[in-house]
Amino acid sequence: xxxxxxxxxxxxxxxxxxxxxxxxxxxxxxxxxxxxxxxxxxxxxxxxxxxxxxxxxxxxxxxxxxxxxxxxxxxxxxxxxxxxxxxxxxxxxxxxxxxx
Amino acid sequence: xxxxxxxxxxxxxxxxxxxxxxxxxxxxxxxxxxxxxxxxxxxxxxxxxxxxxxxxxxxxxxxxxxxxxxxxxxxxxxxxxxxxxxxxxxxxxxxxxxxxxxxxxxxxxxxxxxxxxxxxxxxxxxxxxxxxxxxxxxxxxxxxxxxxxxxxxxxxxxxxxxxxxxxxxxxxxxxxxxxxxxxxxxxxxxxxxxxxxxxxxxxxxxxxxxxxxxxxxxxxxxxxxxxxxxxxxxxxxxxxxxxxxxxxxxxxxxxxxxxxxxxxxxxxxxxxxxxxxxxxxxxxxxxxxxxxxxxxxxxxxxxxxxxxxxxxxxxxxxxxxxxxxxxxxxxxxxxxxxxxxxxxxxxxxxxxxxxxxxxxxxxxxxxxxxxxxxxxxxxxxxxxxxxxxxxxxxxxxxxxxxxxxxxxxxxxxxxxxxxxxxxxxxxxxxxxxxxxxxxxxxxxxxxxxxxxxxxxxxxxxxxxxxxxxxxxxxxxxxxxxxxxxxxxxxxxxxxxxxxxxxxxxxxxxxxxxxxxxxxxxxxxxxxxxxxxxxxxxxxxxxxxxxxxxxxxxxxxxxxxxxxxxxxxxxxxxxxxxxxxxxxxxxxxxxxxxxxxxxxxxxxxxxxxxxxxxxxxxxxxxxxxxxxxxxxxxxxxxxxx
Numbered sequence: 094x095x096x097x098x099x100x101x102x103x104x105x106x107x108x109x110x111x112x113x114x115x116x117x118x119x120x121x122x123x124x125x126x127x128x129x130x131x132x133x134x135x136x137x138x139x140x141x142x143x144x145x146x147x148x149x150x151x152x153x154x155x156x157x158x159x160x161x162x163x164x165x166x167x168x169x170x171x172x173x174x175x176x177x178x179x180x181x182x183x184x185x186x187x188x189x190x191x192x193x
Numbered sequence: 194x195x196x197x198x199x200x201x202x203x204x205x206x207x208x209x210x211x212x213x214x215x216x217x218x219x220x221x222x223x224x225x226x227x228x229x230x231x232x233x234x235x236x237x238x239x240x241x242x243x244x245x246x247x248x249x250x251x252x253x254x255x256x257x258x259x260x261x262x263x264x265x266x267x268x269x270x271x272x273x274x275x276x277x278x279x280x281x282x283x284x285x286x287x288x289x290x291x292x293x294x295x296x297x298x299x300x301x302x303x304x305x306x307x308x309x310x311x312x313x314x315x316x317x318x319x320x321x322x323x324x325x326x327x328x329x330x331x332x333x334x335x336x337x338x339x340x341x342x343x344x345x346x347x348x349x350x351x352x353x354x355x356x357x358x359x360x361x362x363x364x365x366x367x368x369x370x371x372x373x374x375x376x377x378x379x380x381x382x383x384x385x386x387x388x389x390x391x392x393x394x395x396x397x398x399x400x401x402x403x404x405x406x407x408x409x410x411x412x413x414x415x416x417x418x419x420x421x422x423x424x425x426x427x428x429x430x431x432x433x434x435x436x437x438x439x440x441x442x443x444x445x446x447x448x449x450x451x452x453x454x455x456x457x458x459x460x461x462x463x464x465x466x467x468x469x470x471x472x473x474x475x476x477x478x479x480x481x482x483x484x485x486x487x488x489x490x491x492x493x494x495x496x497x498x499x500x501x502x503x504x505x506x507x508x509x510x511x512x513x514x515x516x517x518x519x520x521x522x523x524x525x526x527x528x529x530x531x532x533x534x535x536x537x538x539x540x541x542x543x544x545x546x547x548x549x550x551x552x553x554x555x556x557x558x559x560x561x562x563x564x565x566x567x568x569x570x571x572x573x574x575x576x577x578x579x580x581x582x583x584x585x586x587x588x589x590x591x592x593x594x595x596x597x598x599x600x601x602x603x604x605x606x607x608x609x610x611x612x613x614x615x616x617x618x619x620x621x622x623x624x625x626x627x628x629x630x631x632x633x634x635x636x637x638x639x640x641x642x643x644x645x646x647x648x649x650x651x652x653x654x655x656x657x658x659x660x661x662x663x664x665x666x667x668x669x670x671x672x673x674x675x676x677x678x679x680x681x682x683x684x685x686x687x688x689x690x691x692x693x694x695x696x697x698x699x700x701x702x703x704x705x706x707x708x709x710x711x712x713x714x715x716x717x718x719x720x721x722x723x724x725x726x727x728x729x730x731x732x733x734x735x736x737x738x739x740x741x742x743x744x745x746x747x748x749x750x751x752x753x754x755x756x757x758x759x760x761x762x763x764x765x766x767x768x769x770x771x772x773x774x775x776x777x778x779x780x781x782x783x784x785x786x787x788x789x790x791x792x793x794x795x796x797x798x799x800x801x802x803x804x805x806x807x808x809x810x811x812x813x814x815x816x817x818x819x820x821x822x823x824x825x826x827x828x829x830x831x832x833x
Contacts, residue, residue: 112816115809115812116809116812116813116816124809185807185808185809186807188808189805189806189807189808190806191804191806192804192805192806192807
């Protein structure tokens with residue numbers, strides 16, 4: 094049996110990678126992918142802990158997260174395409190109109 | 194004994210419908226619809242009033258009809274309801290207000306036939322009648338105060354009806370502000386009574402409740418009575434707050450008739466009669482009421498002697514007659530005061546409507562020096578005005594005779610011989626200025642501008658004149674001397690509601706002698722007027738030149754307006770400009786408001802730099818915050 098700490102550790106590592114990607118990368122598509130990594134890191138923690146506690150709640154929650162993530166991917170990519178058509182760039186540094 | 198009578202609400206509902214209709218539908222519905230609706234609702238209210246009156250007559254003396262519409266203020270132990278009470282006093286007032294008011298509305302159709310703003314006019318008139326009916330039907334002081342404020346508002350709206358003229362608008366504001374002073378006295382009087390009762394654990398402002406607990410009011414009766422008297426002097430145009438009434442004549446003439454006859458100025462007299470149980474506790478306040486009335490009656494009559502504007506003469510005459518009413522109620526003859534109020538409503542309403550008829554015929558001319566010899570060309574107006582003049586001069590048989598005589602007699606009986614004498618002199622002055630008015634307008638030589646085509650008014654205006662003319666003649670017959678036919682039916686009807694203490698003393702031999710003296714005074718006034726304005730019309734000018742100081746004192750109305758202007762106007766204006774406007778408003782208030790704005794702006798200038806627009810910066814701050822909060826909780830767990 095794989096110890097619990099492995100799952101949680103992997104989840105933490107994946108989440109950290111996602112955070113780093115969101116904060117450091119400039120391409121908004123990559124940022125978007127990083128958000129997906131964070132979501133899946135959380136999913137991993139949910140199923141692992143749910144199994145450990147003998148509860149189905151964790152898996153149910155994962156289904157919700159996946160559904161929402163799918164919807165979010167569709168909407169998010171649509172927004173990115175719309176932004177690209179307007180600005181001809183996907184660089185987050187240049188998409189900064191919403192400021193003082 | 195009281196009985197529920199829900200139809201009382203209709204008396205208020207009909208004028209309310211008129212107000213709403215004339216405001217929202219009137220301008221589109223056209224002149225005919227407004228005329229029918231605006232006048233019809235008051236006649237409907239009058240009809241319901243008659244119905245209620247018939248019910249009241251069928252009940253034993255001292256009975257009242259009541260209806261509670263809905264609860265109004267419920268604050269701990271203090272409960273007040275929107276409730277109406279129709280007893281003998283309210284009945285008289287309701288019938289006078291709605292009856293005379295209806296006739297004046299009818300007359301207005303003709304008078305306002307050339308005015309474009311007829312819908313607004315009738316909306317205000319209906320609101321005026323509604324407010325006055327609320328005032329007289331209210332069963333508690335608070336609801337009465339609503340009507341009290343309502344008539345104040347409507348007087349402002351109607352006096353300043355032709356608001357395009359800056360002077361008219363100013364006069365409207367003057368009426369409003371002067372009334373405001375009186376209203377302050379009224380509300381302080383209410384609070385004085387309420388606090389005296391509350392000290393005994395009684396929380397009520399119902400007239401019935403107040404009367405039942407009148408003994409608890411005794412310690413504050415004088416103070417409350419004087420404060421309420423201040424309110425009454427404001428509404429009923431007595432010294433010191435009468436100054437608004439002469440200026441109120443700039444409104445359309447039917448409005449003057451309504452203010453002077455049916456609504457508004459009668460409110461003060463009605464209020465004192467309504468609170469007779471309070472005034473009965475305090476002879477001091479009563480005496481003040483009587484003295485104010487007597488002095489005002491004399492004072493206003495002297496001013497009326499020399500004015501040349503026909504409506505101004507009538508306005509001062511109203512003040513003078515209201516003085517009689519105050520004398521009456523001040524002498525404890527509440528029924529006599531209310532009786533004079535009623536007869537005065539007939540003949541003063543008529544006098545104003547006649548004046549309106551003349552002004553209408555002369556296309557807005559109000560100066561009596563440009564009238565004269567009108568009687569042949571306006572026979573109906575002349576006949577009715579003559580009836581009203583005879584009534585106001587208390588010629589035996591006419592309505593004013595019965596009421597004014599009663600007041601003078603009661604004043605004498607109450608031991609105020611000085612006031613009685615003042616009243617008798619005023620009766621002589623009344624005859625002098627009224628016949629002066631009649632002679633200058635209808636007799637003598639015509640001084641009308643030649644381009645004016647003088648004509649009798651249309652029937653819609655003359656019919657109201659005739660109705661009020663008949664009432665001016667016969668309206669006093671409800672109160673005949675004892676032993677004659679039905680005797681003092683009016684007093685007998687009112688007496689159970691009003692004070693019992695000084696009831697009917699018979700018209701004795703003394704009464705007859707007093708009446709003869711008053712009649713002699715009237716006759717002297719008439720003869721003087723005849724000599725001065727018919728026989729030798731040059732004489733008044735010579736007298737004025739000889740006694741020019743006195744003449745100017747009277748023409749300028751004793752300089753009271755100037756005095757008030759100096760004391761209150763100037764002083765308050767200076768304070769408002771220099772202290773309140775420049776100091777408090779521009780300095781303090783604006784400083785705070787501007788300072789707050791500037792502070793926020795400066796803070797925003799600094800903090801808005803954080804909004805970089807870079808989403809990754811936001812994400813980093815968010816992460817840092819989340820890590821910080823998490824770290825804080827981890828720290829808490831570790832410490833524990």
